[in-house]
Amino acid sequence: MTTTSEILDAARTSLLGVPKEGLGEERSSRWRGERIVRVGDAWHVGVLLLTDDRVLATAEILRAADPGRRGYTADSARARAARRQLALRGGFGEGDVVHVGWSVLDADAVDAGGSSGPLALIDRVPSVRWSPTGGYVPLSDYLRERIALIADI
Template sequence: MTGAAPLIDAARARLVDAPRERIGELQEGRRLLGIPRAPRIVPRGTAWHLGVLLVTDDGILATGDIVRARAEVRRGFAAESQRRRAELAAAAARGGVDEGETVHIGWRPVDLERLDPASAPLALRDGEAWVRWSAAGGYMPLARYLDERVELLRHPPERA
């Protein structure tokens, strides 16, 4: 067992009363009688969102995309990326996510036994767990990162 598992377990204990967010999985629409159905985001549970990590009751996930559900409406878009975000927001609504609620998709499980910096935001250096808090950022000790993120989740800044 690496140095990350005890830190994650301690964070879970401190997060018991903190709000959770949904995690989901995008399912492309199947054909029904030859007619394609629209894609939807299917709920897969909940997790505490701690920056680049999603902490579930029994695992750790690396965050992917974050979508806020909203009803599908026709509108023009200046960019293809805006269109894709609107499609994902509508897919979340079709999957049963309440309007305005956040859902995480595209997440990846993190294996705490094999911390591989190429595939996860966590790494092990000299027996200590570290987290890479952004793609361009450096690493910081996981203990300090979790302390900051748990505190922010439990006591968000005013008007955040």
């Protein structure tokens, strides 16, 4: 049986040369105020984020931007613009993709027969749930398909 870690390592090798996206965390201080700062980089592969040594589950994805002066028809649009500005204030460049609220997944727990976030061992096959209501698909197939889409293989 191929382990989850082996599948993820193979995916990382396939992604070499593909640009990574920023990982951000919210920070607050008296002097610098609210902001989202860079804490690393990862490849965004569907519902997963792959760093050089970890696998993470995606959460909020935004693009750093200055909201400028705009009228908003919805409070949710205003709040999203404010979040984009927090990333800009935290040091991300204008237009950079930022992943916030991600969580670390445990590949060893999956290989032991458990689950971690969208990852699980289904019939002894490392698998991923690609949406909250979707079913599980084999992790190796999922990664191969997603990497082909982002790497133009």
